[in-house]
Amino acid sequence: MAKHRRQGTNTTRRIAGTAALAATATVAVPGVAQAAEVVIPNTNYSVNVNGIENIPGIKDVPNIGQYVPSFNQVQAQAKTYNATATVPQTAAAPAPAPQQSTGDKVVAAARSAIGSPYGWGSAGPSSFDCSGLTSWAYAQAGKSIPRTSQAQAAQGQQVSMSDIQPGDIVVYYGGASHVAIYAGNGVMIDSLNSGTTVAERPLNYMPIHSIVRF
Structure with missing residues (x-):
């Protein structure tokens, strides 16, 4: 029974930490229309947080994609994006004037x-x-x-x-x-x-x- 109580305590702490992160993001960036899903790894718990992607440095947090899956999609798109270089077109040289007989x-x-x-x-x-x-x-x-x-x-x-x-x-x-x-x-x-x-x-x-x- 003691072992089960420790697992319950750890889960409660994860939920509390995620809730605190969500609350902080909501306060830092109020009024953002689109929300990002924040999940707790190895659990079925998740919460939508408005404006979390706008928090300075949030995307540099190690393994942030485990907590905010939408960040993984953005990073994958950035890696697969290929810029197409435009080769400048050079004007064709004028045809030589026909030689006069x-x-x-x-x-x-x-x-x-x-x-x-x-x-x-x-x-x-x-x-x-x-x-x-x-x-x-x-x-x-x-x-x-x-x-x-x-x-x-x-x-x-x-x-x-x-x-x-x-x-x-x-x-x-x-x-x-x-x-x-x-x-x-x-x-x-x-x-x-x-x-x-x-x-x-x-x-x-x-x-x-x-x-x-x-």
Whole structure:
């Protein structure tokens, strides 16, 4: 019988201690809406205590999870939480500008001379005759070609009308007395004769003799 009385005394002390802890928590943090369950280990006794989780240092008490099971859940969630790192996105490098072909450079140079006056024997940059314009435009593209229309017609690579490309030289009349630069879309650029300026004209403005490419 004495042994049973000691067990009853220990249980009473645990209950009293838990009640005191609950009372202290309630006084320290009044008015907290949500309560946490406080249990007495190895017994069926428990009590809900308002604001116990707000007591300073309460979660650092050794084995506190045995008395307040909800603290175990919070700690388990904290251990399993994995932060996802966000990798900053780098802007894609702009695509390199397409490289301009020699023919496109020749056309751009000839087009820049539009409006310049005709000058017999002139090869730019302020005035041009027909072959002076073609040889000057090629020089701006970094390529040297013969100076006269006859030499250009004779030394260039012959191409068919179906294969004509911007930058090709169009030779007019049988004696290659006139040359122009094909600009694409059925037009050419030339320096025609005295009293005119460098201009765009229809490809078939005059009888075509041949087309050459350098």
